[in-house]
Amino acid sequence: MASFALAPPLHAFELFGIKFFEDQADRDAEAVIVDPQPYNVTFTASEGGSVETALRNASALLADQDEPASGAAGLIAKARGDYRRLLAALYGEGHYGGSISIRIGGVEAANLPPDTNLPDPVDVTIAVTAGPLFRFANVNIVNQAPPTSDRGDQVDLPVMRGFGAGEIARSAVIARAEQLALEAWRQLGYAKAEIVSRDVIADHATNSVDATIVVNPGRHAAFGPVTVSGTRDMNPEFVAQQTGLVVGQEYDPDDVRRAQKRLDRLEVFRSARFEAAQSIGADGLLPYELLVEELPGRRFGLGATYSTIDGLGLEGYHLWRNLFGQAERLRLDARIASIAWPIDTAQFDYFAGGTFTKPGFYHPDVDLVAAVSAERTIYPTYTETSAAGRLGLSWFFSDEVTFEGGATFKRARFDDDFGTRDFATAGIYAGVIFDGRDSSVDPTEGWYAAANVEPYYDFIYGNTGLRVEAEGRTYFGFGEDDPFVLAGRLKAGALLGPELSEIPPDKLFFAGGGGSVRGYAFKSIGVDDGSGTVTGGRYLLEASLEARAKVTEDIGVVGFVDGGYVAADVFPGLEDLRLGAGLGIRYYTGFGPLRLDVAVPLNKRPGDADYAIYAGIGQAF
Numbered sequence: 321m322a323s324f325a326l327a328p329p330l331h332a333f334e335l336f337g338i339k340f341f342e343d344q345a346d347r348d349a350e351a352v353i354v355d356p357q358p359y360n361v362t363f364t365a366s367e368g369g370s371v372e373t374a375l376r377n378a379s380a381l382l383a384d385q386d387e388p389a390s391g392a393a394g395l396i397a398k399a400r401g402d403y404r405r406l407l408a409a410l411y412g413e414g415h416y417g418g419s420i421s422i423r424i425g426g427v428e429a430a431n432l433p434p435d436t437n438l439p440d441p442v443d444v445t446i447a448v449t450a451g452p453l454f455r456f457a458n459v460n461i462v463n464q465a466p467p468t469s470d471r472g473d474q475v476d477l478p479v480m481r482g483f484g485a486g487e488i489a490r491s492a493v494i495a496r497a498e499q500l501a502l503e504a505w506r507q508l509g510y511a512k513a514e515i516v517s518r519d520v521i522a523d524h525a526t527n528s529v530d531a532t533i534v535v536n537p538g539r540h541a542a543f544g545p546v547t548v549s550g551t552r553d554m555n556p557e558f559v560a561q562q563t564g565l566v567v568g569q570e571y572d573p574d575d576v577r578r579a580q581k582r583l584d585r586l587e588v589f590r591s592a593r594f595e596a597a598q599s600i601g602a603d604g605l606l607p608y609e610l611l612v613e614e615l616p617g618r619r620f621g622l623g624a625t626y627s628t629i630d631g632l633g634l635e636g637y638h639l640w641r642n643l644f645g646q647a648e649r650l651r652l653d654a655r656i657a658s659i660a661w662p663i664d665t666a667q668f669d670y671f672a673g674g675t676f677t678k679p680g681f682y683h684p685d686v687d688l689v690a691a692v693s694a695e696r697t698i699y700p701t702y703t704e705t706s707a708a709g710r711l712g713l714s715w716f717f718s719d720e721v722t723f724e725g726g727a728t729f730k731r732a733r734f735d736d737d738f739g740t741r742d743f744a745t746a747g748i749y750a751g752v753i754f755d756g757r758d759s760s761v762d763p764t765e766g767w768y769a770a771a772n773v774e775p776y777y778d779f780i781y782g783n784t785g786l787r788v789e790a791e792g793r794t795y796f797g798f799g800e801d802d803p804f805v806l807a808g809r810l811k812a813g814a815l816l817g818p819e820l821s822e823i824p825p826d827k828l829f830f831a832g833g834g835g836s837v838r839g840y841a842f843k844s845i846g847v848d849d850g851s852g853t854v855t856g857g858r859y860l861l862e863a864s865l866e867a868r869a870k871v872t873e874d875i876g877v878v879g880f881v882d883g884g885y886v887a888a889d890v891f892p893g894l895e896d897l898r899l900g901a902g903l904g905i906r907y908y909t910g911f912g913p914l915r916l917d918v919a920v921p922l923n924k925r926p927g928d929a930d931y932a933i934y935a936g937i938g939q940a941f
Contacts, residue, residue: 355391358441359424367450371413375448378402378409381422382446392438399429399444406448411491416522416529417451454489457528461497463535465504472574473507475500489529494520498533503573505537511571511596511606512538541571544597544605550612554588555645559612562586562647564684571606581719582684583612586647590615617641625657627834628933629841633657633669649677658698671695685716689726700832700844701854702825706732712749725750728776734825737853743824747776757795761912761938764797764805778824785817787827789860793941803870809941813860820847820855820888828856831884831898834934835941836862838882838919839900841929847888857886864941868906876906876913880940899923902931904940912938 361381365372376382381402389395399422410418422429423445425438461478468474478497482490498515505513519532543565548556563579576594583592590613597607618640625633635655643650657669673693681688694707712726729746751772757763771790778785791811798804813829820828833842847857866880882900902919917934924930934940 355394356388357391357395357438358388359385359395359444360441361385361444361446363446365448365450367415371410371415371450374409374413375406378405379446380405381444392436393434395424395438395442395444396429396432396434396436399424402446403430406446408491410448410450413450414454414488414490415450415452416454416489417524417527419449419451421445421447423447452527454522454527454529456483456485456487456489456531457523457526458530458532459483459485459497460532461501461535462532463537464501465508465510465535465537468508473572475504475507483531489522489531494518494531494533497531501533501535505535506571506573509540509542509570509572510537511541511573512600514538539600540604541600541606542604543567543569543571543575544601544607546608546610548610548612550614552614553617553642553645554612554614554647558646558680559583559610562680562684563610565608567605578719582716583610585687585716586679587649588615588641588647589613615641625834626933626935627842628931629929630833631658631660633659647679649675649679651675651677667698669695669697671697681713683715687714687716688712689714699825699830700841701830701846701856702734702736704732704734704826706730706826708732720754720756722753722755723751724753724772728774730824730826732824732826736825737855738821741821742780744779745776745824745827746779747774749774757793762908763793763795763807763939764802765795767792767794769793776827778822781818781822783818783822785815785823785827787813787815789813805866805868807864807866807868807939807941809862809864811860811862815858817858820858823856825856828858829860829886830856831860831862831886834917834936836882837884837898837900838880838902838917838934838940839921839924839928839932840898841932844928845884845898846886849888855888857888859885859887861885866940868939870908874908876908878904878906878917880904880917880919882919897923900932906939915940 363376363379363382365375379402380398384398389398402422403420406420407418410416424432425442478500481496481500482488482493483497487493498518502513502515514536515533516536517534521530523530545567546560546563546565548559551559562582564582565575565579569575580592580594583589592610592612595609595611600606618638620636620638622636624635633655634657635653637651637653640650642648652674653672655669655671658667660667671693672695673691675689675691678688680686689710689712691710692708696705697703708728708730710726710728712724715723717723725748727746727748731744733740733742749772751770754769757766757768769790769792772788774787776785776787777783789811790813791809793807793809796806798806815823815827815829817823817827830843831837831845832840837845846854848854862882862884864880864882866878868876868878870876880902884898885896887896899922900919901922902917904915904917906913906915915934915936915938917940918931919934920931921928
C-alpha cells in the first residue's frame, strides 16, 4: 500500500512523486549534443493497445532515436528520465504496480555511471510490465461546490468524468477532478479557490485506489478595477472599458474569457494578458492588471485568385489600425479581376472600396461599420457599373451568435439582355449568424447558419422589393484527429418584387462559381426565357456535399458534388437543375489549407466550358 499527500505544485500535477504535464524544456535539458552517441532501441510491453501507445509516446529514447544523444552521459540521462516518463504513462492508464527495465548495452541504465564507455552505436532495450489495472474504490471531494440552477455556471461533476467508484484510476482523471472542483467554485464567484491537499492511496492487495481531494473555496469576489499597462497609441481608459468588466460585478471566469475575446476582436494588440491580483481586497474586490503590446499601426496585403473560366484576379488592401486611439480601423481595398489571355483591358473587372469600423459603439460588443465602394464587373449574364454605401451595426451577442443590421444605398447601371437600365435603391438589412464550427478556415465539426432579410425601394422605377436569404453548413469528422470529414451545405433565397425587367440584376439570384456550383462560370446559372434571354431568378436553391480526407499531415484530397436551381416565378423542373462534380487537393498550412479544385459540369449547356479549375485559401465552405 502506498500513499502520498501534498499541496499541488504551480505548474505540474504530482502523484506518488511523479510529475505530470511538465514543460518540455524541463524534460529534455540534456538535448544539447556535444559528443554524438548513436543508439538503437528495442521496445516491448506486456500490454498492447492504448497502454503500449501511451508508453511509446512517453519515451524520449524512442522519440529521439533518429538523433544521437549528447555522449554517454546524455544517453544515460535520457534513459533515467524515461523511467519517470514511462511510470507516469502507466499511472495515466491506471496501472500502479508495473515494472520498467531500461538497459543500455545490456546493463540497467540506473546502474551505469555517467562516464561509461559505450559502443557506437549501442543497443538500448526497454521492457515494461504494466501490472494489474487499478480502479477507484473510495473517492471524495471535501468542500465540493454546491449545485447551481444557473445553466451558465453549471460544471460537470467529477463523477461524470470518471472520478467514481469502479472507474479506472487514471492519474489524469484525478487531475481533471481537481480542475472541475475548482471551476465549480469559480463559476460561483470564488476566484481564489485552490486545492489544499490530495491524498491518494494505492492498495496493491486489492488493486484499488482511494482518493481524497480537499478544496478551499476562499472568499467570494467581485471584479475590481482594471489597470491597463503597455499602451502606446491606444487610450487605456477605452481598453479597460472594452473588457466589459464592471467594478462590483460578481466574479465569473466566463466574463474574463469574453473580455479576452473582445480585446482580440479589436485587432490592435500583438498580445493582451489579464493578471489577477494575488489576493481579494478587504472590500471583496479582485483587481486586474491588463498587460498589452500593440501591433504596428499599418498593415497591407496582396492576394490572387484563379479559375480557368473566370481568369486571374489580383487584389490588395491597406489597413490603418487605431486611427483615433480607440481601435478605429480604416481598410481600403482594390481588385482587378477577369484577367485572361489575350489581354483585353475592356473585359477586366475593377473594384475599389473602403470600410471604417468603430469598435465599442455604445457597448463593448457592438461595432459601427461604414463602407463605400465603386465597381465595374462583367458577369456572364450582365455588366454592372455602380457606387454603393452601407452604414450598420454588428452585435457580437455571444461566442457563436452575431446580429447585423443597417441601411444601404446603391446607384447602378446594368447592361444585359433587357438593355441598359439605371437603378437607385435604398434599403435596410437585418441578419443573424450562428457559427458553431471548430474552425472558420478548416472546420471538422459543428455547424454554421446565416439568414438575412433586406427590404428595399427603387427610386427610379418606384418599386419596392424584399430579398430573403438563408444558408446552413454542417461538418462531421471521423477518426482520431478527424482525418476524414464529411461536409454539407444548403442555401436558399427568395425575392418578392415587381417584374424581372424592373428588378436590379444584383438583387436577383444567380448560381455558379467556386463558392456555388463548381464547373460553371461565376453567376452564369440563371433563368432562360426560351428566347435566349438569361436573367437572374426570384428563387435560389443550392447544395454541396464534400468528402475530405487527409493523406498526410500536409496533403489532403477532396471529392465533391454541387447542385443549383434558379427559378423565375415557378419552381423549376429537374431539367433545370445544374450539377457539377470534381476532385480537389489541399495543402495544409498554419493559416489554413491551400485549395485547388477541378470540376466538370455534369449537364452542361451550350457555351459552358468542359471543366473549371479553382484555386484559393481555405476550404470551399
